[in-house]
Amino acid sequence: MPAIKKLWYVTAKDLLIVAKDRGAWMTLLVTPLVVIVVVSFALSPIYKGGSLHATMLVTNHDAGSLGKQLTDALAASPNITIQPASDRESQTLKQSGSSSGLSLVIPKNFSARVQAGERVQLQVYEDPNSTTSAPFLKGMIDGAVNRFSAVEVAAKVAVAEAVEQNRQADASAVASQASAAASAQMQNQPIQTREQPAGGVKTLNTFDIETPGFAVMFLLFGVMIGAEGLLEERDKGTMGRLMVAPVSRASILGGKLFAQFIVSVIQITLLFAVGHFAFSMDTGSSLAGLALMLVATAFTATSFGLLLAALTKTRRQASSIGILAILLMSALGGSWWPLDIVPSFMRKLGHLSMNAWALDGIKGIIIQGQGLADILPQAAVLFAYGSVCFLIGLKMFKVRAA
Amino acid sequence: MSIVQADSLVKKYGGIAAVDGVSFSIEKGQIFGLLGPNGAGKTTTISILSTFLEPTGGEAAVDGLSVRRQAGKVREIIGFVPQEIALYPTLTALQNLKFYGKMYGLGGALLDERCRDVLELVELWERRHDNIEKFSGGMKRRINLGAGLLHGPRFLLLDEPTVGVDPQSREHIFDTIFKIRDNGATILYTSHYMEEVELLCDHIAIMDRGKVIASGTLKELLKMLGEGGVIELEVAPPGCPAGLKEKIQGQQEVTATRSEDNKLFVSSSNSARSLPPVLKVLEQSGCQISSLELYAPSLEKLFIQLTGKELRE
Numbered sequence: 237m238p239a240i241k242k243l244w245y246v247t248a249k250d251l252l253i254v255a256k257d258r259g260a261w262m263t264l265l266v267t268p269l270v271v272i273v274v275v276s277f278a279l280s281p282i283y284k285g286g287s288l289h290a291t292m293l294v295t296n297h298d299a300g301s302l303g304k305q306l307t308d309a310l311a312a313s314p315n316i317t318i319q320p321a322s323d324r325e326s327q328t329l330k331q332s333g334s335s336s337g338l339s340l341v342i343p344k345n346f347s348a349r350v351q352a353g354e355r356v357q358l359q360v361y362e363d364p365n366s367t368t369s370a371p372f373l374k375g376m377i378d379g380a381v382n383r384f385s386a387v388e389v390a391a392k393v394a395v396a397e398a399v400e401q402n403r404q405a406d407a408s409a410v411a412s413q414a415s416a417a418a419s420a421q422m423q424n425q426p427i428q429t430r431e432q433p434a435g436g437v438k439t440l441n442t443f444d445i446e447t448p449g450f451a452v453m454f455l456l457f458g459v460m461i462g463a464e465g466l467l468e469e470r471d472k473g474t475m476g477r478l479m480v481a482p483v484s485r486a487s488i489l490g491g492k493l494f495a496q497f498i499v500s501v502i503q504i505t506l507l508f509a510v511g512h513f514a515f516s517m518d519t520g521s522s523l524a525g526l527a528l529m530l531v532a533t534a535f536t537a538t539s540f541g542l543l544l545a546a547l548t549k550t551r552r553q554a555s556s557i558g559i560l561a562i563l564l565m566s567a568l569g570g571s572w573w574p575l576d577i578v579p580s581f582m583r584k585l586g587h588l589s590m591n592a593w594a595l596d597g598i599k600g601i602i603i604q605g606q607g608l609a610d611i612l613p614q615a616a617v618l619f620a621y622g623s624v625c626f627l628i629g630l631k632m633f634k635v636r637a638a
Numbered sequence: 639m640s641i642v643q644a645d646s647l648v649k650k651y652g653g654i655a656a657v658d659g660v661s662f663s664i665e666k667g668q669i670f671g672l673l674g675p676n677g678a679g680k681t682t683t684i685s686i687l688s689t690f691l692e693p694t695g696g697e698a699a700v701d702g703l704s705v706r707r708q709a710g711k712v713r714e715i716i717g718f719v720p721q722e723i724a725l726y727p728t729l730t731a732l733q734n735l736k737f738y739g740k741m742y743g744l745g746g747a748l749l750d751e752r753c754r755d756v757l758e759l760v761e762l763w764e765r766r767h768d769n770i771e772k773f774s775g776g777m778k779r780r781i782n783l784g785a786g787l788l789h790g791p792r793f794l795l796l797d798e799p800t801v802g803v804d805p806q807s808r809e810h811i812f813d814t815i816f817k818i819r820d821n822g823a824t825i826l827y828t829s830h831y832m833e834e835v836e837l838l839c840d841h842i843a844i845m846d847r848g849k850v851i852a853s854g855t856l857k858e859l860l861k862m863l864g865e866g867g868v869i870e871l872e873v874a875p876p877g878c879p880a881g882l883k884e885k886i887q888g889q890q891e892v893t894a895t896r897s898e899d900n901k902l903f904v905s906s907s908n909s910a911r912s913l914p915p916v917l918k919v920l921e922q923s924g925c926q927i928s929s930l931e932l933y934a935p936s937l938e939k940l941f942i943q944l945t946g947k948e949l950r951e
């Protein structure tokens with residue numbers, strides 16, 4: 237019992253020190269918020285319609301109505317200008333001197349073949365060097381085409397049902413009737429491409445993507461400062477003083493780590509709260525799931541901090557090695573850009589970092605709308621990850637400077 | 639009755655012995671001084687006694703408790719004041735003391751009372767709500783000392799508690815130490831200032847290169863120098879006639895001579911007996927003496943005699 241009490245006194249002392257330290261709050265909260273806001277606004281065109289204006293070349297060989305409908309649907313987006321183009325222009329992405337990120341070629345008999353239920357391929361040419369507009373434009377085509385497929389499937393189901401119900405009916409007549417009805421419906425509801433960027437499920441707010449990424453990175457910077465504090469306490473003699481008081485090593489270290497954990501939970505929660513209340517970041521539908529992810533992330537980060545302090549000898553070392561490790565983990569682990577856009581081996585490599593697991597779970601909830609049960613695997617991996625760091629760190633940390 | 643017993647303590651770092659077979663015992667109620675130059679091994683010795691470091695060899699006991707095997711119990715009865723300021727700079731004096739008090743199991747009204755006592759003892763009660771970082775060096779030292787007194791330790795280990803403080807603060811600290819001693823505590827005091835241990839300590843051990851090279855009361859130690867001392871003469875005209883130093887060197891009990899501008903230093907194992915013949919030689923050489931001083935034996939001299947080097951470099 238006295239051991240737990242003393243552990244808590246150590247925690248309370250550390251929390252008091254952090255509470256009085258304005259510089260710490262600057263690093264823990266203000267700096268990350270500035271970065272999140274700047275990056276979110278700067279990158280918003282990539283993830284949503286925003287202010288991106290792009291030109292798409294379209295070559296339409298279709299004589300029927302669907303080719304035109306597809307083109308019109310794309311043109312309905314305020315961010316896209318559709319330019320009718322020749323085959324050659326579409327293939328080279330060049331038209332009268334200006335270039336475009338993407339082009340679309342609609343084949344001959346597109347309408348007829350779609351209505352006959354055939355698989356039809358649309359030819360898309362993209363600029364391999366374009367990192368922003370091409371993926372975005374492709375997403376819009378995907379979105380429009382998905383709508384088409386949905387209409388066709390609906391038509392086919394309608395046909396099947398009609399055939400079931402009325403054996404006497406002329407199947408092909410029903411089919412064309414249904415298809416026509418579906419097409420008509422589509423015309424009444426022009427494709428809302430803005431709702432489906434990159435073929436996604438919902439409108440993305442850039443803050444949904446950037447807040448978790450940078451929050452996790454700055455959480456790691458927070459624990460790095462904690463690790464430096466741990467080494468400083470050891471070297472400045474305050475820990476020596478505690479070591480010769482009737483307090484166990486477990487109470488001293490445990491108290492300090494518990495304080496760091498609490499600070500981390502507060503930090504990441506506040507960053508998410510500001511993201512949500514000030515910038516409408518989505519929090520998904522499972523607050524419990526999100527809370528579990530944030531706690532797991534804070535725990536793992538705290539353990540990482542202990543490991544960092546254990547593996548380095550001095551404050552300077554902790555900060556130079558820490559910065560390198562954190563930047564590397566953040567880049568690999570998806571703090572700076574979503575891992576969906578990196579090659580699959582890089583994605584696998586990225587999952588060596590805690591960032592990737594934390595972001596998979598957090599984004600699962602706030603972007604993909606997953607629930608508590610869906611993110612349990614990520615939370616479990618994080619806890620395991622954190623426990624391993626914790627145990628190694630606890631074993632290796634030397635309370636006496638070498 | 640001895641309360642602290644150190645027995646052939648050894649502490650090695652790599653192959654180098656920072657403490658190399660140190661033994662001593664401290665009587666209850668004594669102020670025991672550990673005097674030595676930088677790197678002598680004072681902090682290492684005190685760290686072993688305070689249970690912070692495990693000795694590589696040897697054994698030590700505080701109040702019959704082994705610092706190796708009963709470290710937990712030793713920690714409850716000792717107070718330790720490290721050489722560096724081991725305080726949290728952004729916390730106030732009171733916050734620091736309360737925290738350390740809690741680490742010793744104090745709480746509630748008793749903790750408040752002890753904090754007040756200690757702050758009044760070091761005369762910083764008025765400044766209790768100021769952050770440590772705003773204190774002067776001397777005030778920090780006093781709080782640093784106070785933090786080791788909260789739980790009323792029976793054995794207090796002070797590692798150079800006056801480094802870098804002005805004479806007034808130092809006097810303050812000395813007063814405090816005497817008060818603690820008068821309350822019945824035993825004190826181990828390390829320093830590289832011989833005047834400090836001469837003034838404070840009942841018993842002194844001189845350390846150099848990890849070894850105790852002399853130990854005893856101040857009187858006993860000075861006796862080792864015999865009745866010796868230094869005669870310092872200022873002569874006119876400046877410079878000594880050739881052969882003068884050699885002539886003086888030959889006189890009774892004179893051990894060394896050294897000249898510097900118009901000053902002449904004569905070391906003797908018995909200055910009282912050396913003085914008349916030395917004066918006679920000077921008179922015969924036609925030197926006028928403009929001033930004369932006799933220096934009594936001191937720990938400084940003893941240290942030089944024992945190690946061939948000065949205590950402070």
Ligand SMILES: Nc1ncnc2c1ncn2[C@@H]1O[C@H](COP(=O)(O)OP(=O)(O)OP(=O)(O)O)[C@@H](O)[C@H]1O
Pocket residue numbers: 637638651655656657674675676677678679680681682683721830
């Ligand atoms: N952790 C360590 N690793 C290696 N050598 C050490 C260590 N601590 C002390 N030493 C060495 O042991 C010797 C004794 O050091 P110690 O600190 O005990 O001296 P000291 O008498 O307290 O000196 P000072 O007056 O400067 O405080 C020194 O030579 C020092 O370099």
Ligand SMILES: [Mg+2]
Pocket residue numbers: 680681682721797798
């Ligand atoms: Mg020392």
